[in-house]
Amino acid sequence: MVPRLLKTVLGLPLKIVRRALKQWTFSKPEIIPVGGLTPEVSSELLFALRQAATTAEDERIVCQWLSALELAQVTSDRLLHDTSKVDQSLGFWAARLKAGQHRSFLLLGQGPTSFVLDILAVVTRKTNRHNHLSATDQIERRVIVLRALQARLLEALAKVHDGAAQLSILKRPERELVHQISAVGAQPSEDERERLLSGARQATRKCIESVVSAVNDAKQAVDEITVPPSAGRSEPATKTVVQAIAVAQALRSRVAHRLHYIASQTGILDPEADSASSSNRKHREAAATDDVDMALSKAEDELDFMPQAGATTSANAALTAAAMAAARHRRLITIPEWLAAPSKYQRYWVRYTLAGVASLWALRFLYIHSPLSGSHDLENWGTAATESVVDAYRNRVVAPILQLKDELFQTFRQRRSIVSVAEYETDKASLERMLADFERDFARSSSGEAPGAAAAPQPGEDQSMTEAEDASLPGMKFMMECYEGELKRPIRNLVNGRLLRTILIQVQKLKLDTEAAMLELDQILRANELTVAVVAAIPSLAIAGGTGYLLIRWITPSPPDRRSEALPARMALVEAERALEHWATDEDSLEGQGAVIWHTAQVYWETAALFRRHSGVGLPGLSTKSEWHNLRQDLIELIAPGQPDVKQKICQRMQRVYSLFQP
CATH class of the missing domain: 1.20.120 (Four Helix Bundle (Hemerythrin (Met), subunit A))
Structure with missing residues (x-):
């Protein structure tokens, strides 16, 4: 819970900046090409058609083709949006059907208005309370009707894409001609021009026919949905399912007559007969063009959209305008209120009501302690809170980082040690001179040993340790042997012998060992101080590092996580x-x-x-x-x-x- 809250708080400024950047700079919507007509393919087809157009009538055909493409794109985007809304509502009611507690949800989960109406219905119809349609049946009816509505929208979506696919002039000769004109830029012959424009005219007519049919099909599907049953009529679950299935069948079957009537009125379905006379052919082409204009006007009225197609409009600009128009006004149909999924405010209106009451109490509390009522409590509390936050920031974030910087760049360089290395080297040299003088003065003992002679090591003595001592401090072994011999007669040797001198040399040796230990202790203290500074700076380093990581991850591209994000x-x-x-x-x-x-x-x-x-x-x-x-x-x-x-x-x-x- 705490890491998620921290991540949300730290990522909120980045989300705001990214959203503002997206709205200001990258406002172009993402286009899902209808019928596979990408901007590249559409530009190629439009270029070929404009190369083939030589008269004003031909230019009109090209504009009609581009207008049909825009209408198909707008219809596809809006149908996808409506299907998404229906799918969301269907998923919500299907999940509620499995979750249980249907009566309590229908009573409290559809908003305060529905709650009041349900209470009034129960109060006014106490005698028919047991005959009321069950909550499970009501939700089940919604699920079945939404599935039928989704099926009709999917059929309409398929019609639009099939109609838009006609705009690509799928016949092989026309496609080869389009590629030839687009690649070389050559002017087509009269026969090729006639064939290309005729194909474009027929494709435009079929596309508009499919768009009008799909739009009317979608709107008729919503019109065919019956209202929810009255509360006073008793209907078992089986009858509810049968009625819902009948609604679904009606949605699928009652559109053909209306579509045929519209198509016959606009002249879309009139076939183009062959004729040998050139004048009659031109006359029929002009009539067909007028029929296409009528169909375009009908589609524009149904969609409430005016295509931006013109003599100089590019395919990319037309598709972008269509996508932006669909983004501004996405809805093609309106889902009945009793079928739509309740909003978040309707589902949790009880919580929001309690939160509103708590907010009113908080506002009253703030008013009582505010300067409006003559109190300075809010000012004092705000000042105290600000000072606490600032002090915590300075002491917990800034100060540990500065202390760590001082430890790294100043302590090791300027901190005075208890014992310096120079003092240690001086005392060591002094001890070495003492040992050398002692060995030179008392080298020859009463037994006639040569100067510097040492007794042979005993069988249990470590030869390596002896050699290490002799290498570090020469003469130390000789002095200790003399000290051991002098201790046999301490009083006599204290006055006349070498006992006092050996004791003083050992004092110097003890001083040297103490300085060495203090140097080691000083190094340990420095390391511990650095460790303590790093531990104290961990929170501030974590905050700074996390912010830097999020900023770098936001700026630089990175592959998505397949396990969670994908x-x-x-x-x-x-x-x-x-x-x-x-x-x-x-x-x-x-x-x-x-x-x-x-x-x-x-x-x-x-x-x-x-x-x-x-x-x-x-x-x-x-x-x-x-x-x-x-x-x-x-x-x-x-x-x-x-x-x-x-x-x-x-x-x-x-x-x-x-x-x-x-x-």
């Missing part, structure tokens, strides 16, 4: 692979195709946010060594319409190649 992306990819498997069993299912698009979009969002957090400055994939570039291309291929078996191979390659999806 877990949502991996789970989203698992859901996408599962949706692919279901779609492979029924390739004609629009719901399965829409589920693949939706789950792949979730993977796209999760990975983009993950790479953005670890890029250092807020944009994904700035480093040339990042996996984002290839990963983004694979995700776009998964979103684009195609065969399920091909997409399954792409999904398997992603799990095999990218470290992000490897546990």
